[in-house]
Amino acid sequence: MKKPSIPKGTRDFNPEEVSRRNYIFNTIKETFSLYGFQPIETPSFENSETLMGKYGEEGDRLIFKILNSGDYISKVDEKLYSEKDSNKITPKISEKALRYDLTVPFARYVVQHQNEITFPFKRYQIQPVWRADRPQKGRFREFFQCDADVVGSTSLWQEVEFVQLYDAVFSKLGLKGVSIKINNRKILSGIAETIGAEDKLIDFTVALDKLDKIGEEGVKKEMREKGISEVALQKLQPLFSFKGSNEEKIGSLKEMLHTSEMGMKGIAELQFISDAIEKLGLGASSLQIDVTLARGLNYYTGAILEVSAPEKVNMGSIGGGGRYDDLTGIFGLNDMSGMGISFGLDRIYLVLEELNLFPETVSENSKVLFINFGDKEALYAMKTIKKLRNLGIKAELYPDSAKMGKQMGYADKRNIPFTILAGEKEIDAQKYTLKNMKTGEQRELGFSELEEALKTL
């Protein structure tokens, strides 16, 4: 028989994995809620037109399209069909697509429900998203995003809030050495302006973003290929030797961008955020200005954030976000500034696992298994189990009166810490024999002693 399988880039989760994932989910949810965000949910698929064109050309390719129902191919006209151009036929045979991220559906939500929403609107959303990408380390075709966004406020205190929120979550998870990198789109525009490459802003930033990966020469090479002049590269030189504290970096930026109004504005924003964080303090993470950071340029207009896992794990980004002044504009609602961040749950999982940071207590396992000696004894056990469950103690009965070795083996394999033997002897005395599976120690107890033992242990 052929073994069944799941599609490329998708995963099954076993009980232990689900418990651990829930631990991360709950930590994030708790923190979102603590910061005043409220949950919403949106459908797993949207109308294609909602998603298409919102993530650039590359993004369109990575969106999973859903075929129309019915005899969709017969409705395509002959000429179009004979051209065999997938890009042209796709919109005719597919009108729905799987969610690609949570930000665009959120923008759609805000516009659609604008009259019911009280602004500033703070929402969080934890749902799976899908990308038709090739899987590799920490990259899946189905994965969860945990987003928090605020729309309807241009205040820079939002940026400050989000940096603290990131820090709070990673502190709770015990993940030390996380770096929250920050940049500003206006600074990138300012640099492009200063070196005379405004028209090549995207090529310029995409190349710059690769600095830590391909090095200074690699970046210059790519910029030359994209048509950025030698003179411009000369002016860019100070960027490659950017070092020191955030304060020092801001100083150098001011020097470099003093002629650019846009650039200076970005620097002022950065300074505000950096100063506030300096005064408020951070726990497990640190805030670092990184002028090469250029992610998600499609809609970010101000602050850009990216969270990197501690250096010792090779995982890249475990979260990101930024300020977008006109996200809802694509759906017809203007002047609605927003700011948001996202946690990459699946990658955080891999990092916590690699660093062995999951608490032991995450498991949702039973605390005690009653050995089944037959129907009469099982009833006695069930009565006790019911009482224990009412007290919040996870207890269960082995369903069959199988051989004891088998029942013990079951408890052992499932890592259930205690078993209870209650046969004729115990029933007569209204007692229970409690066995500690780790030490092998056994004690005969009455119910109240049993309750005590299971509660404290």
Add this chain to the structure above:
RNA sequence: GUGGUUGUAGCUCAGCUGGUUAGAGCGCUUGAUUGUGGUUCAAGAGGUCGCCGGUUCGAAACCGGUCUUCCACCCCA
């Protein structure tokens, strides 16, 4: 989308330049042990060698295609 890589027992993997009956460890089942698991000992079950096609007297091995794994690029969480 581009380049590379992987697939053999439930799991981790051996299996030489093509040669008869495809192996190991762990796990599983049964027994030693009819009220005691994790240790030990004994016996046993389990594979159309990812799938389809080709080369050959003969293919797990060679070739082509396809699916899958992992990695790099593009891009990204």
